[in-house]
Amino acid sequence: MRIQRRDTEQWMSHRLLPDNIRERIRRYEQYRWRETRGVNEDTLVQNLPKDLRRDIKRHLCMDLVMRVPIFEKMDEQLLDAMCDRLKQVLYTEKTYIVREGDLVDGMHFVMRGKLLTTTTNGGRTDFFNSVYLKAGDFCGEELLPWALDPHSSNLPISTRTVRTITKVKAFALMPDDLKFIASQFRLLHSKKLQHTFSGNRMARVPDRVPPMLLQKPPEPGCTSEE
Known part of the structure; x- marks a missing residue:
């Protein structure tokens, strides 16, 4: 030191x-x-065996990640891949993580500390809104629709200013990593892949199923009138 x-x-x-x-x-x-x-935690964990690294990342990150609604629908392997890409970040008091109008360069999951997010809604006169963030909350969600759009290129613009009030410990997910996870998410939910994997995993019933598909097939030798 x-x-x-x-x-x-x-x-x-x-x-x-x-x-x-x-x-x-x-x-x-x-x-x-x-x-x-003085220990670089990310380097230490990355050098561990894969299964041990996965268990550690699940313990540290999974509950935080699952607070984001869209992530609840993800395959377990994708969630593990996302947790594996999260990087620990530290911020002291009164640090700006992002300012309104700047490019969003990361999604943060708060482990400890308190932050304040504010917006003027693009500079509208007499408009001001503020929200406090604490452990378990997240910010930078503007990256989600950007990452899910396969044709997006430029990073989204932040609609809020995020500033720390206390010392903050968080996990950060970088845009390229989120883009990769989103591409795999789309792939796993494509009809073609669902058909390919149907023999290896239980198929989920879609939200809207035609009534005929839900009817029990008639027993051999029976008619529908019976």
Whole structure:
């Protein structure tokens, strides 16, 4: 820690950073050290055997991910793939995660801390709305329709400003990772793939089934009038 702190101080001096930015860097480094004790958790987990890594990610992330309604419909393997791609992020107080009008560059699932989201609805006069986020909440959901659209290219614009009130620990899902998960989600729910896998897994009854498909076939030797 001392060596890292010394290197950071030397770098800030070399770059002639102003005092207010230096203080923000110091606060962040102190918070990161308290949370990780110098251990890169993502690297540590990624180096573990696949089945152990999956179980750890399920324990840490699954409950958070399942709070998003659309994710409840996902295949278990896709949920595991999503959890595997989540990265732990830390924020100190009064940090802007995204500002209204900026590109949305990640979806965040809050593990600990408190945030405030605000919107002026595109700068409308006399319009202001604010919502508090806490552990178990998420933000950056503008990425979902973007990721589910196979023809989308440019990242969506944030409709809200998200700022931390306290220190925040969260998991983040990057746009490219979400796009990959969404493409696999569409693939698994295509009729062709459902037919391919019908012999290996129980088929789900669609939301709207023609009445004839739900009727029990007649017994051999019986007529429908009987």
